[in-house]
Structure formats: structure tokens, C-alpha cells
Amino acid sequence: MSSNQKIIxxxxxxxxxxxxxxxxxxxxxIFLNQIPVFINNMKKYHAHNNLENLAREAHTAKSSAMIFGMENTGMLLKEIQLLAENNNVSEIGPALKEVEKDLLRAKTELDEILKEY
Structure with missing residues (x-):
């Protein structure tokens, strides 16, 4: 996805x-406010190897992302959820970095859109 293409x-x-x-x-x-919480929680759970809560947070974030048409991000969050549920810790980091990047782009887009209201 090119950087000028909208993620939402x-x-x-x-x-x-x-x-x-x-x-x-x-x-x-609501989603704008959730984004930093999702990112912080997933990074914290990953750092502390709390895979059960990581899977749960990824699942919740996936639902929110899908409402905003973030299909690729939703698929990555599902991947993180499944990796955490199956204890595949080594593969979570790269997917989490990509999700963080996507969510931060979404936050920027939402900030711009909400200014228009």
C-alpha cells in the first residue's frame, strides 16, 4: 500500500x-481513542510474554479495524491473535510492527477527518 493511499x-x-x-x-x-490503547497494550503484552491477553487485545483491535475497512490490518491482527494462541512468539514482533504502523496511519487519517466535522 502506498503511503498516499488511505488506509481507512x-x-x-x-x-x-x-x-x-x-x-x-x-x-x-471512539476508534481514534482506542488506537493508542490497542498499540500500548499489545506491545506491553508481547514484551511480557502475556500471550493470552495479547490474543484477546488483537481480537478486539481486529473488530474495530474491520469496521473501518482496514482489511489488511484486520488480517494481521488475526495472525497475531492466532500466533499468540499457538505460542509462536518469534513471529509476533514483525506483524505487531506492521499493525502499529497501520494503526498510526489510521489515527492520522481520523484526526484529519474529525477536524472536518
């Missing part, structure tokens, strides 16, 4: 909200 695809969110801009704004603000 609002098509799914638009269908969920039936075009209700207020609800779309509310969900966007």
Missing part, C-alpha cells in the same frame, strides 16, 4: 451507520 475505507462504516454522520463521527472518535 469508510464504505463498511457508511453501511453500518446508514449515512448517519453523527454516529459515524462518534464511532470514529
Amino acid at each position: 475505507d469508510f464504505n463498511h462504516l457508511n453501511s453500518l451507520t446508514n449515512g448517519d454522520e453523527s454516529f459515524k463521527k462518534e464511532l470514529s472518535a
Whole structure:
């Protein structure tokens, strides 16, 4: 994905909200606030080898990412979830770095979008 291509695809969110801009704004603000929590928790759980909580956090983050049309990020989060559930610790780090990069891009996009409201 090129750096100028948007990571968020609002098509799914638009269908969920039936075009209700207020609800779309509310969900966007919630996800914006969740992003740093997801990143910090997953990094902390990974660093402390707390794989059960890492799998749970990745699952929760995946659901949020998918609402915003972040298909690739959702697949990476599912991969992290499965790796954690299967104790494949060595493979988690690279996927986690990619997810962090994607989520930070999404945060930037959401910041810009919410300024328009």
C-alpha cells in the first residue's frame, strides 16, 4: 500500500451507520481513542510474554479495524491473535510492527477527518 493511499475505507462504516454522520463521527472518535490503547497494550503484552491477553487485545483491535475497512490490518491482527494462541512468539514482533504502523496511519487519517466535522 502506498503511503498516499488511505488506509481507512469508510464504505463498511457508511453501511453500518446508514449515512448517519453523527454516529459515524462518534464511532470514529471512539476508534481514534482506542488506537493508542490497542498499540500500548499489545506491545506491553508481547514484551511480557502475556500471550493470552495479547490474543484477546488483537481480537478486539481486529473488530474495530474491520469496521473501518482496514482489511489488511484486520488480517494481521488475526495472525497475531492466532500466533499468540499457538505460542509462536518469534513471529509476533514483525506483524505487531506492521499493525502499529497501520494503526498510526489510521489515527492520522481520523484526526484529519474529525477536524472536518
